[in-house]
Amino acid sequence: MTGRILVIKLAALGDFVQAFEPFAAIRAHHPRAEITLLTTPPYAELAGRSPWFDRIWTDGRPGWGDLPGLWRLWRRLRGAGFARVYDLQTSARSSRYRWMVGDGVEWSGIARGASHPHANPLRDLMHTIERQREQLEMAGIREFPPPDLSWLDADVSTLGLPPRFALLVPGASPQRPGKRWPAAHYAALAAGLDLPVAVVGGPAEAPLAAGILAAAPGGVDLTGRTGYAALGAVARRAAFAVGNDTGPTHLIAAAGCPTLVLFGPESDPALCAPRGRAVAVLQRESLARLAVAEARAALAGLVTA
Incomplete structure (x- = not known):
């Protein structure tokens, strides 16, 4: 699949880290697609360092009574022209975003009407990594190479680290x-x-x-x-x-x-x-x-x- 793809992963840090493998698998499965990550501000800079996404968006966390905020998010998601969405957050909040992207957009997740539902009634009893892997398998992704994290690096020469610690x-x-x-x-x-x-x-x-x-x-x-x-x-x-x-x-x-x-x-x-x-x-x-x-x-x- 080419075109535009949306990946949703909002929080928290441990969960975000455990999505590194699915992030890498999605990119490998769609090498020519334009992939956007929808996340929250604490993880935008981290995601932007990675090789997996072309664009990083934050959702603004609009409450369901925040009509202007919901309108802005709806307009952004609806206007992006996504062909497929991988909802790795699989929460009530992220599932509600399905109506924002519009009909006809493929959706991997647990939202009602998803084209590629994670249809395992025991999903909540699975380890996060196995659960996400099975979700992507049900959406047609079969390869899960270990993610290359060489980008997760910085100059730490000024921190005064001992040679061994x-x-x-x-x-x-x-x-x-x-x-x-x-x-x-x-x-x-x-x-x-x-x-x-x-x-x-x-x-x-x-x-x-x-x-x-x-x-x-x-x-x-x-x-x-x-x-x-x-x-x-x-x-x-x-x-x-x-x-x-x-x-x-x-x-x-x-x-x-x-x-x-x-x-x-x-x-x-x-x-x-x-x-x-x-x-x-x-x-x-x-x-x-x-x-x-x-x-x-x-x-x-x-x-x-």
């Missing part, structure tokens, strides 16, 4: 504290390593980094200092990473860094754990009960595998 991701959504392994546990883990650590996260995680680095001097505080591309570059240089179930951890694993991911009760690794060259998962009903010794043992198996 471990990467820690102690943060997670502040609205979901159950997804965080206690900062004191990260500090104890870091103190027992035979290499320095670099702590990544947003500016709000700077206090976490300070506590960890107080217990393990010689490390680097990268909180608030790495965009997504720089995080990918840092991950490639790290010996290994330990992180909570949060978007940056997914990105680090996708970049090929051996990664130990810590899950609490709020998400199911069988459905959403990161995939990568070397990924190990530990889950507990309460992350406070996950002992540092258990994490250390899992790391030993990961980095010697």
